[in-house]
Amino acid sequence: MSDRLKTVFCGIEFKNPIITASGTFGYGLEYAKHIDISRLGGISVKGISLRETVGNPMPRIMETTSGMLNAIGLQNVGVYKFINEKLPELRKHDTKIIVNFWGKTIDEYVEVARILDDADVDMLEMNISCPNIKEGGIAFGTDPKMTYEITYNVKKALKNKPLMVKLSPNVTNIKVYAKACEQAGADAISAINTLLGMSVNIHTKKPNLYNVTGGLSGPAIKPVAIRMVHEAFRTVKIPIMGIGGIIDWRDVVEFGLVGASAVQVGTANFIDPEIPLRIIDDLDKYMADNNISNFSELTGKVDLTR
């Protein structure tokens, strides 16, 4: 693969701007059996908390038109088991590791962040936007003051690793939240997390998810994500990782044009684990054909003239 895909994001050099999104790629190891994960720019692992979390009761997923709802409930093995058991295996693959993390209180966020700051990972992604748990998560991501406070406190605790904050789309004005992150010292933002949704089985009259509501992802949410990355890009100077419904190279270019410096591929991994690799190859070809020597040349180049 050529050098043109190399992407520097928060001072870290990724092989390419394609990262697999948290919650859709396990701890990477699940996919290592099916694809060569070292070809990926990076992996954002399943959201990690201080203690092991069992997640929500079933049913947890439901397909919707060009998308899916999930209410997994941030099930994970906990930060220590992740570092001791998953990370050494994952590190055998030559790709960047971003650790998505969350907590129930600011103190818990800070504690997990501190532990990860000393671990062999490349970057932290703070999840303040999961819609599927009662405590923590979205409570911090839908109040600008809380977003500032938690970002400030976590950033202060970090000595080694860059901090990216994953924003919720379930807000009226994402610019306020992007700004709050930047002012609080975040090194980057990723956007968007899932949109809060719901679906009902008309025969049983019951919600299709035990949790009643869930997070909507997949191609259905891409226009919302594109708009929000566009708005965030015009508000802050810190780099943005674009997320939301990416399924092929065209989507990646579109995210680039509105301001993404790199992207995350999420739900598409469920459909076919080859998709992120195909995107890398296709993006390389697109860039070669159009004499683009680096993805950053595309970033924010949407033409708004009328």
Place this chain on the structure above:
Amino acid sequence: MKGKVVKNQQLNDKYFFLEIKSEEFVTQAHVGQFLMIKPGSQDYTHDPLLRRPLGIADVKDGKFSLVYMVVGKGTKLLSEFHEGGMIEFSAPLGNRFTLLENKRVALVAGGIGIAPVFWLAKTLKTRGCVVDLYYGGRTVDDVVLLEELKENTDHLIVTTDDGSAGIKGYVTLPFKENVETYDMVYTCGPKPMLQTVSEICINADVPVEVSLDERMACGLGACLGCIIYVREGDEIVQKRCCVEGPVFDGSKIAWDKLI
């Protein structure tokens, strides 16, 4: 993986029999495994979005078969594939049934649960087992491939809820009468039936393997959408139906935690 549709035959109002040519798939497949299949042939539409998990119903001559029921958008699209069309699917996924030799075994299938049981029956026959198949459905339309099943079993006992085929009543009744004569029981179908079969087996002290069917997004162990609850000692632990299953020890499942 990709394969060529050899046959996509409508068996009745609900059921289809799909045969696909793929040497690559066939050489990797084991009895009890499933695959994720892309329901449409278009690359530029993303609805339906996810692949569908289906049990492997047979493997022979470089071809594999699936039996499916048209229940929604995805299976409707699947039913529209023509002979010669190319179809996309994953590699064979999940664990497998324990294959015995020269034993007396019972297979209990309900409705679409016949899919993995079909290949299992054939395989156990070739391994010298005496194979009795108890096959239940709501109506005559829910019991398919009876001729082929008769050829590959020693006894085929068909039941329907309304008596439109075979014995009227639940399939678990005739099975229960004979359970003690078997060395092993395998079952696939609706969860209440699987639970009843498992309880009958536990009481008779006969080992039972159940094949479970859950909603899945990935089939690879990543989405955590297909959790099964299993008893390990005094604990109830979570297993992923797609990678730790779909075949489980029926005596260990915490049925009341499933949906």
